[in-house]
Amino acid sequence: MKTVIKTIILPAIVLMGMATQVSAQTKRSSTRDKTATTTTAKRTSAVTNNTTTRRVSSTKVTYKKPTKKVVSVRSVPNKTVVTHNGQNYYYGNNKYYTQSRGRYIVIAPKIGFRIKTLPVNYKRINYNSRNYYNAQGIFYVHINNEYEVVDPEVGTVVYELPEDYEKVTIDGQTYYEYANILYEKVQVDGTRAYEVVGIIDME
Structure with a gap:
């Protein structure tokens, strides 16, 4: 009888144990696969959110100073013409200008302006x-x-x-603005920095 138990029942128990173990591994494996897929999906959506530019209507932006100082000059030595959407602008002294009534008025360049050489003292920034x-x-x-x-x-x-940045408020929060780019003051490794949080849409 003991011999029968050893030869029939014990192998059956071992086989059942192995089947249970394989089943458990299959479940664990499928669970792990689902978790990996979810993690990847979350990571992808986070990257998408980071690369999306937050546009803010100019009607929601309140400037601390009621007027901005307008800088104009009579001439721009060694200027180059920048043509954009059929209109001429001017570049010289590391600044952009439009012309009005015989004077050159400093402006922030429009998106799409192109120049051959970068202004002096530029900084290279790698993001995404x-x-x-x-x-x-x-x-x-x-x-x-x-x-x-x-x-x-x-x-x-x-x-x-730049020195002529402006402070603005949006929904009671203070930000910094330059050339329609909105920044928030942050700390990076203990150093003060400014992070881009949005772009103002002029209306």
Whole structure:
């Protein structure tokens, strides 16, 4: 009888145990696969959110100063013409100008302006595997041997703003604005910095 138990029942118990173990592993494996898929989906959606530019209507933006100082000059030495949407603008002294009544008025460049050479003292910024060149608060990307003015992505960080930035409030929150780019003051490794949080849509 003992021999029968050893030869029939014990192998049956071992086989049942192995089947249960395989079943458990299959369940664990399928659970792990589902978790991995979910994690990837979450990661992808987070990246998508970071690269989306938050647009803010100018009607929601309140400037601390009621008027902005307008800088104009009579002439711009060694200027180059920047044609954009059929209209001429001017670039010289690392600034952009429009012409009105015989004077050149300093402006923030429009998205799409292109120049051959970057302004002096530009800084290279890498964000989301994209190279930006930041000069006096203006962001450029390198396209076909030229540098084109672009909107930076939300989350891009700079360590200083141009002197003529402005303070604004949106829904009671204070931000910093330059060239229609909105920044929030942040700390990066204990250093003060400014993170892009949105772009103002002029209306």
